[in-house]
Amino acid sequence: MPTTATNITWHQGAVTRPEREALVGQKGVTVWLTGLSASGKSTIASALEQHLLQHGVSSYRLDGDNVRFGLNSDLGFSERDRNENIRRIAEVSKLFADASLVSITSFISPYRGDREKARKLHQLNNIPFIEVFVDAPLEVVEARDPKGLYKKARAGEIKNFTGISAPYEAPETPELHLETQNLSVNECVQAVTDYLTKQQYISASIKPVA
Amino acid sequence: MPTTATNITWHQGAVTRPEREALVGQKGVTVWLTGLSASGKSTIASALEQHLLQHGVSSYRLDGDNVRFGLNSDLGFSERDRNENIRRIAEVSKLFADASLVSITSFISPYRGDREKARKLHQLNNIPFIEVFVDAPLEVVEARDPKGLYKKARAGEIKNFTGISAPYEAPETPELHLETQNLSVNECVQAVTDYLTKQQYISASIKPVA
Secondary structure, three states: OOOOOOOOOOOOOOOOHHHHHHHHOOOOEEEEEEOOOOOOHHHHHHHHHHHHHHOOOOEEEEEHHHHHHOOOOOOOOOHHHHHHHHHHHHHHHHHHHHOOOEEEEEOOOOOHHHHHHHHHHHHHOOOOEEEEEEEOOHHHHHHHOOOOHHHHHHOOOOOOOEOOOEOOOOOOOOOEEEEOOOOOHHHHHHHHHHHHHHOOOOOOOOOOOO | OOOOOOOOOOOOOOOOHHHHHHHHOOOOEEEEEEOOOOOOHHHHHHHHHHHHHHOOOOEEEEEHHHHHHOOOOOOOOOHHHHHHHHHHHHHHHHHHHHOOOEEEEEOOOOOHHHHHHHHHHHHHOOOOEEEEEEEOOHHHHHHHOOOOHHHHHHOOOOOOOEOOOEOOOOOOOOOEEEEOOOOOHHHHHHHHHHHHHHOOOOOOOOOOOO
């Protein structure tokens, strides 16, 4: 991996991931939600986090809006900054999964290449990466427009807005494809939970969404 | 907080930190180790992580060397890059503590100002920040020199090396001060564990280090 740091060596920590997973009793994994603004990513992510925690599965949600105020507060919305935004998020999500949590990321992440890099980073570290396409047509999300952002983007008040003035490259082979105009939030959460259970990343005893 | 992102709003997640801490059964906290290269930070961090996990306390270790290969692989060792290195680590450690883990950071973090920023970031988010000064005199760490770095720094082969050609600003009022030339690794781990227990961040039932 390229690095500008030269006087460093790799430390194998005293606790390996398999040891940690055995101690914590669950497998670390990244659930990567991608989709247009207002497609339902944050709602699904929050509901999923809540559902997992209530069933004893440790999870943590990295949110596009929240991370922007902290770790990535130095980044804007140019293509270069979006690339760096997703690169850092992929690294941090990998750390959370390495800590044996279900790491849920909720970002537009519009570029296929960035998502592929995130996937490869996880593969290199033997951490499962589950790409979830949170899909709603542009006319649907534009009608929802809970923050009035599409209106502003159409008016030219926001530049580089995904779906309007910047591209969204839809996943071609996501692990899950959720069409949110046809599914309830609970159905989406259940679909993700079913997938995690089927792959034996979390315990099969987890109950269906109420 | 300054940010170059303008079209974003703050999401309060469905799960609050107190709810998560109640579900997981422990309080999130950052244990921030600081000290010269070869002072014992990584050894103590690894042993602490292992001890906590074996007693059912979820923890995760962010290591200077390891993070350098991933999240911060774009950064070098200039003062500016060191500042950015520590800024990002503070943000990520805050996220781990927010996820209600004991987040253990093991970085030289030589600048007092950077550590103070890390502390303030945690205070702003009501997350405990425990600064641990891993202290060994320069002559001791230079005699240890497990990676031969001090020798290279003295020969001018490594520039900006803390303690030789770059400053180390010792903590003035750390929560814990561990003089590693006088303490065993187990005694250091016990000191941190005792502090965490006394402050009721982790359960009092945790057993002494064997």
